[in-house]
Amino acid sequence: MSRFPDKRLRFTVEQDMQLLLEIIRLNPFEDGDRWLEVHENFVNACNVPFSLRTCKDHASHLLNLHLKDAIKIRPRETPKEFEQKRKYLNQILELRSQCGGEVLKRGPQSSNSWEDTSNHLLMKDESQFIKFEDSDDDFYWEEENKRDKKEKERDAIDADGKLRKQELALEERKLFLKEKQLKLEQDRLELDKFERAKRLEMEKSEREAYENVALQNHTIITTLMDKCNRRSIGNNLCIL
Numbered sequence: 001m002s003r004f005p006d007k008r009l010r011f012t013v014e015q016d017m018q019l020l021l022e023i024i025r026l027n028p029f030e031d032g033d034r035w036l037e038v039h040e041n042f043v044n045a046c047n048v049p050f051s052l053r054t055c056k057d058h059a060s061h062l063l064n065l066h067l068k069d070a071i072k073i074r075p076r077e078t079p080k081e082f083e084q085k086r087k088y089l090n091q092i093l094e095l096r097s098q099c100g101g102e103v104l105k106r107g108p109q110s111s112n113s114w115e116d117t118s119n120h121l122l123m124k125d126e127s128q129f130i131k132f133e134d135s136d137d138d139f140y141w142e143e144e145n146k147r148d149k150k151e152k153e154r155d156a157i158d159a160d161g162k163l164r165k166q167e168l169a170l171e172e173r174k175l176f177l178k179e180k181q182l183k184l185e186q187d188r189l190e191l192d193k194f195e196r197a198k199r200l201e202m203e204k205s206e207r208e209a210y211e212n213v214a215l216q217n218h219t220i221i222t223t224l225m226d227k228c229n230r231r232s233i234g235n236n237l238c239i240l
Helices: 013-026 034-046 052-067 079-098 126-130 139-239
Strands: none
Touching: 013 034, 013 052, 013 079, 034 052, 052 079
């Protein structure tokens, strides 16, 4: 069973780097009291209420993985960040080696020293150090992988829901356009019908007008012919 409780705060990639940088900058291997300053600076920088014990345990865990060459690139961690983290861990191991592998000065409370919270960091025999938290080497990575998997599943569900909504919206749009097309077709047929009726009415009016003009012309011609005939008859009578 993991020694880390389920509700324990998790370290992000950025927080890993911040913690390691504070250890390098203050070198608590020379003075155990500096762990208090490491903890204070780190918590103020990341604004997360990690305990001093948690910071020491996590640093010990990272060093343990690094010594076994078992540290892995974390989800959302770039290769450049991963290489930089390994450089920081090498620097910390070098600082520890320069101090003889032990804290030269311990704090007033032994429970707050690196030795008490992470015994294997102070042991000269690194083979014992490697055994520290062996069953939890992949704890943070497994936790992040599970969290990322859940996020991906949730994103996939959300994406499916959005896609379904888009498909329904597209179907509704197609139906609306089809109904609109039918309405336009009906309007076009009504317009054609109206235009045919108007055209027939105009043709009828033109035909009636033509017939009236023809009738008037016929009447005028008939009248003129009658006058001519009567005049011709009158002239013939005069001759006789």
